[in-house]
Amino acid sequence: MRFGQQLRSSLLKDWYYYYIAYDDLKAQLKTDFVTAPTKTNPKPNRKPWTEDNERRFVRELEQELGKVADFQEVKSREIVQRIKASEKEVNDVVSRAERQAADELRGSQVDAPTEEDFLLLEEDLSDIIADVHDLAKFVQLNYTGFQKIIKKHDKQTSWHLKPVFAARLKAKPFFKDNYDAFIVKLSKLYDLVRTRGNPVKGDSSAGGKQQNFVRQTTKYWVHPDNITEVKLILMKHLPVLVFNANKEWDPSDSAISSIYYDNTDTWELYMGRLKKTEGAEAIRLRWYGGMNEDNIFIERKTHREDWTGEKSVKARFKLKEKNVNDYLSGKLTVESIFEKDRREGKKSEKAIDEEEQLAREIQYRVITRRLVPVTRSFYHRTAFQLPGDARVRVSLDSELTMIREDNLDGKTRAGKNWRRPDAGIDFPFKKVPQEDLELFPYAVLEVKLQTQAGQEPPQWIRDLTACHLVEAVPKFSKFIHGTATLNPNRIHLIPFWMPQMDVDIRKPITHKFGIDRPGQSTDISTSGNMDPDSDDDDFEDEEPPVVEENEDLRRLRAARDALEQHDLEQRRDYGTASNGEVNGAAGNSLDVEERIAAAPNTANDYPLYDSDDEDEELANHELEEARRVGGLHYYQTIAKHHIVNLGSKLSSMGKKLSPHGSTMPVQTTQLGIPKYTGETKRFKAPPGKRIHVPVRIEPKVHLATERTFLAWLEFSIILASIAAALLNFGDGLALLSAWAFTLVAAAAMLYSLGLYLWRVRMTRKRRAVSYHDWFGPSVLCFGLLVSVAVSFGLRVGGGAGNKGGLKG
Structure with missing residues (x-):
């Protein structure tokens, strides 16, 4: 969302005239046309930026800065005075409650505070809290507005104002106010009111004294x-x-x-x-x-x-x-x-x-x-x-x-x-x-x-x-x-x-959650998806219309309604939760990482944090080590390297030919969030580095690896026993069948041994690889099917030949 639109939809109605006049400053960056627009040339060139233009723009900019800084200072002092007044009222009500408890023990009657008194205090404090929240958002919006208009000025006019204006900002540092002091005081008062004058007692430094x-x-x-x-x-x-x-x-x-x-x-x-x-x-x-x-x-x-x-x-x-x-x-x-x-x-x-x-x-x-x-x-x-x-x-x-x-x-x-x-x-x-x-x-x-x-x-x-x-x-x-x-x-x-780290973590609002002002609905937060680094430098040639006050307020309400409607439509686009509710109603919309974690992925079990150069770096390192050792180890490593490369190329070719190998085009909403949940984002590690993916390894993982290996051995022994029986008790045709079963049994043993050693090495290194074996069982079943078919075919063919010989 562009900043101008974000500002119009997020500002508060009561503070409307104290915000930075962003659109007016933006309009001042446009100089007059060299010639009047015509039908054949609706967008003629503009006059170059002059020193008079710069002087006029700086004057307007300083006026806006003074307006914003003065309002922030006045509002901050007002909040301080309101906190002091509320503190006096809260202490008065709490002291009356304490006197009531003491006088009740002596049997006398006092003017005790009512529940309504505490509710009024809570409402007043909630209103002050909302003011602190609104002032913080006011400061954040205006500071971003000044930064963006300066950036736009320097880019559009080629006059560098940023270093000069930085000194002006330091002279009126309205954005450097720390609200922690407000929060600490309001927290104490709000806790007193919420607990009706009976806050939880205890050692506040318990955390500092705790040893474990x-x-x-x-x-x-x-x-x-x-x-x-x-x-x-x-x-x-x-x-x-x-x-x-x-x-x-x-x-x-x-x-x-x-x-x-x-x-x-x-x-x-x-x-x-x-x-x-x-x-x-x-x-x-x-x-x-x-x-x-x-x-x-x-x-x-x-x-x-x-x-x-x-x-x-x-x-x-x-x-x-x-x-x-x-x-x-x-x-x-x-x-x-x-x-x-x-x-x-x-x-x-x-x-x-x-x-x-x-x-x-x-x-x-x-x-x-x-x-x-x-x-x-x-x-x-x-x-x-x-x-x-x-x-x-x-x-x-x-x-x-x-x-x-x-x-x-x-x-x-x-x-x-x-x-x-x-x-x-x-x-x-x-x-x-x-x-x-x-x-x-x-x-x-x-x-x-x-x-x-x-x-x-x-x-x-x-x-x-x-x-x-x-x-x-x-x-x-x-x-x-x-x-x-x-x-x-x-x-x-x-x-x-x-x-x-370079991904903006701000997300669009999914449901009304935040600071409520008593008697009013929650204002739309300015933390939507405003990008302070975006360059909305598409200057429209049309001059902005002069709008009266009523028209401004009408547009303000219309912008808020449109944004709320957009939120509802976006929550529908994100899909529904497992219980049938919209994600936005049950919680926040799934962000990119959560959607990837929830989406099924057929290509890789650990696709999220991946270094595309990791395997290549490891392979090059192995080749370099083998070259130093030399001899048979070097030739074995070279052969393994070429076989792996050939397998990767064949696999990629198969994925391209497969109708399921293509990826869907990424459809995004207005705020740039992908609409569907099948999207997978791959992160690359910087050159020369690898990303550690958290992999949980428990003892049962090692035990499962051993059980799988023993199961393969058990199956191989059964096949070898069948081959031995055919070899010892069969005829000439059974000898060929015995060889087929023997080859399948030996291949299964060698494959299971290699797979077991690879899995042990990967789990020991906590590598995020796919441990699922889809290749071995398929090839084993196919080999067993071929062996049985060979045995059955030879037996049938041999039987038919014997019958033909007897008939002749």
Whole structure:
């Protein structure tokens, strides 16, 4: 959807005149015609762009910038005043409720707050929340509008205004307001009203003191345009988790930094976490807040496969920053770390013993495996959780940044220290060289549940994770992503989500879900499918008509109605769910990845994350190794290589000749989403790299491979026994039949042995290949049919010949 259309359909009626006049600015980029349009020449050339045109355009642009910035500032101050007024009213009602509870114990009567009082407060807070949401969307739309009109100006006129206007934007940074302070205050007030003055009590820092974590975690990406909206939705169901309620909220309170360790020769921790091997570990040092924080948490995350009956767990202990280097080098003994805890007796002996054992194991691994700092992750985390209750915890990590910590290229970053000193928490880290940074483009939403077996998560969580605001990315890891992107010359196996980094994750709205204003329907979100990088540079030669106010409002309503109707038609196009409901009514429309996962595929069992050059690279590597070895091994490898190439060519020719081998043309909707679910998208790995596809290997897979091999052997032995019986007890004709059965039995044995060895090798490497064998059973049945036919034919032919001889 073009930005002009998106702006017209998404702006708010009450704020109509405060948005950027995008169409007017766009019209000013057109100069007058050189000659008047005629029937023979309806589109004559326009006059060149002059300095007067530039001066007039810049003047109009600055007026629009001032209008937008002033409105944003006024509206922001208004929200602050409304929050203060609501805070006073909420405290008054809650204090009356507390006095009522106290006076009831003494038997006196007080003017207690009614349910209507709380409902009015909740309605007022919901209206403020909607204002924060609308202001965030207002800022996002206008900022995108300024960026796009500048881009259009520079491209159309060849006058470069972008560097100059960047300074003007810095002078009026209306787009840099952080709404986290609003969200924290509104969360506290809304929680008080929702619980009728009885919020859940508990230790807000329980998560920080907990030593072992066992949770079911799912991860999602959130586009920056949708971050505030997602936070406001979460805030209405769970309060923002504030660790120190007695302290005024500060942005540094939500800052979290982690430094991951690995062996830079083998990258064993990276590979283990990427492949999700049983017992794979991640060792990191984490601190909350700024660089002056004294408490450092030493953590170890251990992955456990489901078949082990154990759960993946994160264990950690606390250490003073001044002792970290000595601890990692082995100079500081583990016993001395916990000597103070034992002396004070604040922790149980069992807890101290567990932490001491953990510290001893981590120290041993760091020293013996030569682990060094490799990657730092930084982000601001907004956590939503009931204090002291970790059953449902949702966190949103924004401004995610990965930073190099190693010294591999000769540059001294961390040196002998456990972290580099030049990277603090000042996002976007202008003091750090750009080649050492990876600014992640999305926020990361983590939903962590501690539910009992068979228990469903809350409905609002299912609605959120199924809506258009989030994109599911299972098993996403900050450590894996940062290490892979910051070490492109050393890491050759990359995670499966890397090819999707340049794909816009924003999706069209599938159903009304979001922030509701009391008494009104939900406004259409601006997070539809607006592409900020699209070039809608098709300038119409007709001048835009001058529209009166009533006409503008009429067009505004018509555009909204058209977009809603388009949503309904698009949900019908996407198909229906298994229960007969439209996908949009039951959840969000299937995105590209979900449709591919749900669609049957006859060509390949694992088509999604594929490197077309992977097999070729492996084959070339095998040929190079065989050439070094030489001799018979080299000739065998050459022969195998040519046979594989010949088989691939024959297979591709067969697919082209087959009527089912052709692909359907991709039909797309207006928003560019394919309509049918049979579409398969293949992602290519960058040159010299391979994409790791998550493949789950359990012990039953190996056992199934062995059972299949033994079944083949059993069948081959039966055929060989038939051949031996014919050979020992048959006549001359039976000898030929025995040979036929013997050949089939020997071929089945050799084929099953090769297939078994190949499957074992592929499962051990966790390769995403098709393990289904459609060739072997077919050829075996055909060979058995030929053997029986030969035996039967010889017997019938021999019998007829004998009868003919007797008759003669």
